[in-house]
Amino acid sequence: MKLLNLGKKIKEKTFKNYIIENKNSFYRIAYKYVRNEQDALDIVQESILKGLSKIDKLENxxxxxxxxxxxxINTSIDYTRKSKKYTQIVEKISTDTYIDRDIETDIDIQMALDNLPKEYKTVVMLRYFEDMKISDIAKTLDENINTVKTRLYKALKLLKIEIDE
Structure with a gap:
């Protein structure tokens, strides 16, 4: 019995350290879905609670x-489905934050990304905003690697069409 408790404690400690080290990335992902600071924080908090409650299911x-x-991601998608408050609004952009970037291009990219179907948007966000490998994205979404590659290719094609218009 002590061995099982020790394993759970190790998982919990590893989980807590992982959360602390990557909290900004989690917030960015949630924010991309809801476009609201408070809602994004709620999603991250709810995800952490779900993670802690399901830590036993983490095998490795x-x-x-x-x-x-x-x-x-599942918590973010569920929140957007259930939320009556969710609307797609282009975020207020501070010029201090984007000194080296073309603001109009950022707005166009964000609007185009918001117009993508959820499965394409998720793949693009994980690949390019979170710098995840295709294999990790496949594990995260519980999809075949070729499915992820196809969705990524299709999403980039749709984004190009959207931005060119």
Missing amino acids: VDCIKPWFYTIL
């Missing part, structure tokens, strides 16, 4: 990244 602590991103 080396797989914590795709495991938690799955929880975070």
Whole structure:
């Protein structure tokens, strides 16, 4: 019995450290879905609670990244489905934050990304905003690697069409 408790404690400690080290990434993902600071924080908090309650299901602590991103993305999608407040609004952009970037291009990209179907948007966000490998995205979404590659290719094609218009 002590061995099982020790394993759970190790998982919990690893999970807590992972959350602390990557909290900004989690917030960015949630924010991309809801476009609201408070709602994004709520999603991250709810995801952490879900993760802690399901820590026993994590078989290998080396797989914590795709495991938690799955929880975070599913929580974000559920929140957007259930939320009456959710509307797609282009965020207020501070010129101080984007000194080296073309603001109009950022707005166009964000609007185009918001217009993508959820499965395409998620793949693009994980690949390019979170710098995840295709194999990790496949684990996170519980999809075949070729499916992820196809969705990514299709999403980029749709984004190009959207931005060119």
